[in-house]
Amino acid sequence: MIKDIRDKSYITHEDILALNFIRKPGAYVFRKYHKQGLRSHIMEVLDPGDFLKQNKGEIVDGIRIYPWAKPLKMLRIFRTNFSSTKEVCQEIKKLKIVEKYLPDDSYAKSDEFIVDYIWNKNHDFILCGLQEYVEGEVLNPWDPISEHQLACLFTPMEGHGTNGFQMASEQLIHKFQKKVEHFIASVKKMIVEANYVPDFAGVENLLITPTGNIKLVDINNISKVSLGPEISLDDKGYPVCDKSIEAISMLEKKLLGKPVDKTERVYKIFLDPQRMKEVGALEEKFHLSAMSKLVYR
Numbered sequence: 696m697i698k699d700i701r702d703k704s705y706i707t708h709e710d711i712l713a714l715n716f717i718r719k720p721g722a723y724v725f726r727k728y729h730k731q732g733l734r735s736h737i738m739e740v741l742d743p744g745d746f747l748k749q750n751k752g753e754i755v756d757g758i759r760i761y762p763w764a765k766p767l768k769m770l771r772i773f774r775t776n777f778s779s780t781k782e783v784c785q786e787i788k789k790l791k792i793v794e795k796y797l798p799d800d801s802y803a804k805s806d807e808f809i810v811d812y813i814w815n816k817n818h819d820f821i822l823c824g825l826q827e828y829v830e831g832e833v834l835n836p837w838d839p840i841s842e843h844q845l846a847c848l849f850t851p852m853e854g855h856g857t858n859g860f861q862m863a864s865e866q867l868i869h870k871f872q873k874k875v876e877h878f879i880a881s882v883k884k885m886i887v888e889a890n891y892v893p894d895f896a897g898v899e900n901l902l903i904t905p906t907g908n909i910k911l912v913d914i915n916n917i918s919k920v921s922l923g924p925e926i927s928l929d930d931k932g933y934p935v936c937d938k939s940i941e942a943i944s945m946l947e948k949k950l951l952g953k954p955v956d957k958t959e960r961v962y963k964i965f966l967d968p969q970r971m972k973e974v975g976a977l978e979e980k981f982h983l984s985a986m987s988k989l990v991y992r
Contacts (some may be wrong), residue, residue, distance in 0.1 A: 697713075697814045698814075699814055700772060700812075700814070700821075701736075701772070701774045701821065702774075705731075706727070706736050706772075707725075707727065708724060708725045708726065711738060712725075714812070716810040716811065716812065722743075723741060723743065723767070724741040724742075724764075725738045725740060725741070726738065726739040726764070726766075727739075728769065730898075732771070732913065732915070733774075734773060734774055734775065734915060734916060735771040735772055735773045735774055735824075735915060736771070736772040736774065738769070739770075740768040740769065740825075741766060741767065745762075745764035745765065748764070749762060749763055765828070766828040767828065768825050768826060768827065769803075769825075769827070770825060770826075771805075771823060771824040771826060772823050773786075773823065773915075776819075777820070777822065780809065783809055783820070783822050787822075789891060790805065790807060790915070792889050793885075793911075793917065795885075795889075796881050796882075796884055796885035796888075796889065797881050797882070797885070797893075797911065798877055798881055800910075801877075801878050801908065801910055801911060802912075802914050803829050803911065803914055804826070804827040805824045805825065805826035805915075806825045806826075807823070808822075808825070809823075810823060824915065826914070829904065829912050830902075831902030833898070833901070833903075834901040834902060834946075835898065835901075836896075836941075836942035836946050836949075837945065839949075840949040845871065845903075845950075846868060867907040868907075871907040871908065871909070872950060872951055874907065874908050874909055875950045876951060879946065879947050879951075882895075882943055883943075883959075886940070887960065887961065890919060890920045890921070890922070891917050891918065891920060892917070892918055892920050892939045893911055893913070893914065893917050893939065894913055894916035894935055895939040895942040896935055896938035896942050897913055897916070897935075899912070900912060916935070918936045919936070921936075922961075922964055924970075926977060931981070932977075932981050932984065933981045934977045936965075937971075937974045938974065938978065940962075941965065941966065941971070941974075944962060944966060
């Protein structure tokens with residue numbers, strides 16, 4: 696019996712090649728990405744030649760080196776069992792909202808597609824995405840972020856001495872802060888007008904690119920926003936909407952160096968002290984539940 700790939704906790708290159716909608720023989724190598732999403736499997740798509748060099752090495756100037764195989768794309772296979780194509784289209788519609796509101800260079804581009812999935816003589820459809828691979832350093836809103844730490848993240852320009860590097864770093868930081876300012880303003884507009892917010896609370900969902908940009912890479916976890924008093928939870932029981940908006944406020948404070956205006960409509964609702972206290976209790980409950988499942992499974 697073949698297990699439904701959506702129900703597997705871990706998948707391999709061989710699992711991908713066994714899928715009925717993957718061409719055989721495969722033109723690419725699929726490598727498990729170090730981070731796995733709760734809602735999707737994530738696999739790196741590699742050039743076979745690059746993968747071979749990484750494992751067997753190549754001679755450069757008489758020295759054998761083992762260069763890391765850089766992904767060409769990222770393949771996402773959604774774990775969700777959708778009940779209809781209409782439901783799938785609703786999921787894809789969320790991505791279109793991200794594309795509409797966020798700056799074009801601030802999120803990982805992705806081509807979503809629905810395929811006919813066959814296993815154990817069962818026919819179903821499955822949602823996948825072929826996503827842009829993004830290089831960069833993780834931007835965690837909960838970590839302390841100083842200007843010095845930002846400067847260390849950016850690659851120094853070639854041919855500059857110490858003063859040149861300092862100037863390059865300052866220019867990149869200024870450029871980055873302008874990008875962040877535009878990004879945060881776009882997110883707020885998306886929240887108020889479309890009533891959706893991406894997941895900014897998750898680890899490694901945001902990156903700082905070497906060129907001085909902020910980039911959202913988890914583009915598939917988009918939550919509905921209610922501007923009312925109720926605290927919404929996702930299907931895992933996590934208050935992701937409130938925590939994402941809190942994360943945005945922390946980025947605004949740490950990266951732009953200005954106090955958060957709690958009289959703003961979005962912040963006035965979601966940064967209310969009593970509400971944040973209740974959200975903290977729900978978050979703790981979620982983590983305790985997740986821990987107990989790991990201990991007793």
